[in-house]
Amino acid sequence: MERTHDPAALASICKQIRRHIITMTGAAKSGHPGGSLSAVEVVVTLYWDVMRHDPARPDWPDRDRFILSKGHAAPVLYATLAECGYTPKETLNTLRKFGSIYQGHPDKRFIPALEASTGSLGEGLSVGIGMALAARLDGKDYRTYVMLGDGEIQEGQIWEAAMFASFHKVDNLCAIVDYNKLQLDGFVKEILDLEPLADKWRAFGWHVIELDGHDIPALQKAFAEAAATKGKPTVIIAHTIKGKGVSFMENSPKYHGVAPTPEEVELALKELA
Amino acid sequence: MLTAAKYEKKLGAATREAFGRTLVELGRQNADIVVGDADLTKSTMTTYFAKEFPDRLFECGIAEANMVAIGAGLALAGKIPFVSSFSAFVMTKGFEQLRVLVAYPNVNLKVVGTHSGISIGEDGPSQMSVEEIALACALPNFVVLSPADETATRWAVRWAAAHRGPVFIRTGRPKAPIVYNDGAQFEMGKAVELVPGSDVTLVATGLLVAEALLAAGQLEGEGISARVLDIHTVKPLDEDALERAARETGALVVAEEHLVDSGLGVRVAQALAKRCPAPVEFVGLHGYAESGSPDELLDKYDLRAPDIAAAARRALARKG
Numbered sequence: 001m002e003r004t005h006d007p008a009a010l011a012s013i014c015k016q017i018r019r020h021i022i023t024m025t026g027a028a029k030s031g032h033p034g035g036s037l038s039a040v041e042v043v044v045t046l047y048w049d050v051m052r053h054d055p056a057r058p059d060w061p062d063r064d065r066f067i068l069s070k071g072h073a074a075p076v077l078y079a080t081l082a083e084c085g086y087t088p089k090e091t092l093n094t095l096r097k098f099g100s101i102y103q104g105h106p107d108k109r110f111i112p113a114l115e116a117s118t119g120s121l122g123e124g125l126s127v128g129i130g131m132a133l134a135a136r137l138d139g140k141d142y143r144t145y146v147m148l149g150d151g152e153i154q155e156g157q158i159w160e161a162a163m164f165a166s167f168h169k170v171d172n173l174c175a176i177v178d179y180n181k182l183q184l185d186g187f188v189k190e191i192l193d194l195e196p197l198a199d200k201w202r203a204f205g206w207h208v209i210e211l212d213g214h215d216i217p218a219l220q221k222a223f224a225e226a227a228a229t230k231g232k233p234t235v236i237i238a239h240t241i242k243g244k245g246v247s248f249m250e251n252s253p254k255y256h257g258v259a260p261t262p263e264e265v266e267l268a269l270k271e272l273a
Numbered sequence: 274m275l276t277a278a279k280y281e282k283k284l285g286a287a288t289r290e291a292f293g294r295t296l297v298e299l300g301r302q303n304a305d306i307v308v309g310d311a312d313l314t315k316s317t318m319t320t321y322f323a324k325e326f327p328d329r330l331f332e333c334g335i336a337e338a339n340m341v342a343i344g345a346g347l348a349l350a351g352k353i354p355f356v357s358s359f360s361a362f363v364m365t366k367g368f369e370q371l372r373v374l375v376a377y378p379n380v381n382l383k384v385v386g387t388h389s390g391i392s393i394g395e396d397g398p399s400q401m402s403v404e405e406i407a408l409a410c411a412l413p414n415f416v417v418l419s420p421a422d423e424t425a426t427r428w429a430v431r432w433a434a435a436h437r438g439p440v441f442i443r444t445g446r447p448k449a450p451i452v453y454n455d456g457a458q459f460e461m462g463k464a465v466e467l468v469p470g471s472d473v474t475l476v477a478t479g480l481l482v483a484e485a486l487l488a489a490g491q492l493e494g495e496g497i498s499a500r501v502l503d504i505h506t507v508k509p510l511d512e513d514a515l516e517r518a519a520r521e522t523g524a525l526v527v528a529e530e531h532l533v534d535s536g537l538g539v540r541v542a543q544a545l546a547k548r549c550p551a552p553v554e555f556v557g558l559h560g561y562a563e564s565g566s567p568d569e570l571l572d573k574y575d576l577r578a579p580d581i582a583a584a585a586r587r588a589l590a591r592k593g
Contacts (some may be wrong), residue, residue, distance in 0.1 A: 130343040137329065
């Protein structure tokens with residue numbers, strides 16, 4: 001992999017990741033394309049620019065950690081790990097198939113480079129706190145990033161973790177909420193509204209940054225601000241579009257958990273050419 | 274080896290106390306040992322560890338699910354975390370996290386439940402854990418330990434720290450009758466034959482091991498030779514010892530401070546069904562208990578030596 005700080009180069013990697021997401025879920029005939037597409041800029045900015053990591057040394061003790069707490073967005077992480085060189089690109093299209101390392105949800109048993117097995121929502125932030133506390137005990141400066149879904153933070157454990165992290169000043173931890181406004185049953189604001197979301201995190205003692213989650217320079221700036229913020233953890237509320245990059249998938253609840261048909265794959269890839 | 278008639282019930286330290294003390298010793302030996310607690314350090318006895326290693330004790334407040342998941346994160350980053358609360362809380366409120374974050378990826382977390390069974394006493398059923406052997410044994414990759422006394426607990430905690438993988442240890446609130454001498458040796462997964470016997474086998478775990486020893490003494494007075502097995506490791510179960518017991522004594526009793534429908538008894542029955550079917554009688558709980566002193570409750574809910582002896586006679590009567 002070639003790291004880059006150039007937003008245009010990162011945007012072009014994003015496009016490649018989106019193509020993988022479409023072909024992978026299309027081949028699998030199931031999966032979660034919408035919430036994978038919304039998270040692309042965040043994940044790509046982290047892996048190609050922000051995070052300290054080395055695909056040749058997945059167990060490097062000083063590496064930054066990334067936990068995909070919204071584990072159903074596995075395709076965006078698998079495509080990223082493959083493009084970085086952690087896992088093979090050639091088999092991405094075996095996603096969800098019997099015998100594939102690309103399991104339905106991230107599974108550490110099949111991909112040791114994953115920091116955690118996720119899939120049951122609401123748990124990843126606590127796991128990230130554990131890693132951040134270990135870094136502190138060991139006197140290491142690695143940072144831990146946890147990507148949360150917006151629907152996911154309806155889980156009560158998120159708020160147990162939020163309370164803990166600020167009280168214990170876990171400032172080597174950064175959470176990102178992929179606020180794409182949709183969950184399986186429909187619009188978040190109609191299922192169980194999160195608003196006022198920034199106020200909630202502030203009330204829980206977090207440093208809050210709100211931004212357009214597809215704006216790469218804004219993300220770069222936000223991650224730098226998070227790293228520079230001492231004494232409290234940072235949450236980046238990333239306003240995103242579910243299905244981003246594929247016109248007919250954008251803002252459509254349908255593509256939370258439904259894969260594109262072969263015709264839709266073809267159309268989508270044209271848009272992402 | 275003991276002879277049944279000679280067993281004298283003498284109280285030692287509570288198993289939770291032995292856990293707390295052993296944790297401190299381990300903490301001195303290994304800086305990677307860290308502890309999580311959920312506002313019960315003075316009850317789980319992690320308070321000793323907290324005093325000596327304040328930076329390595331994570332007080333999580335009353336949030337068990339978060340505590341278990343933080344423990345998983347600490348383990349994934351190379352620490353050896355022990356998380357502790359009442360069994361009734363950590364195993365139920367933390368169960369989903371134990372399933373997905375610990376058992377399934379085989380993460381190196383140690384869970385110590387205290388105040389197990391009804392012998393917590395006055396606090397009543399909301400605090401009494403009578404289901405957690407079922408919950409812990411339901412989790413693949415977990416080793417489930419249920420020590421009978423302080424010596425067995427010290428071994429269990431040391432063994433858990435040295436083992437790479439998830440472990441659940443069941444401990445209790447009241448002072449526990451002494452079963453073992455200081456220097457007793459244990460082997461994970463190997464039942465201890467405390468008393469030899471040829472007519473019937475009393476299989477017990479935790480607090481009821483002492484009651485089984487007393488029961489063996491009572492039966493000896495009636496001319497019945499009862500073997501006593503301490504199942505300090507509920508999972509993996511010592512099927513060899515159980516098979517031997519079934520072949521050599523032909524009838525068994527299982528005694529536990531747990532619901533009979535989901536505890537050690539069903540695991541023993543499963544093992545015997547595979548290896549050597551034999552009549553088995555079950556001493557345990559059939560529902561939720563109530564407030565009272567531990568002794569009053571053990572009496573009322575039929576978890577005493579006379580109850581085990583009566584079950585042994587029933588098992589004997591069913592022998593072919």
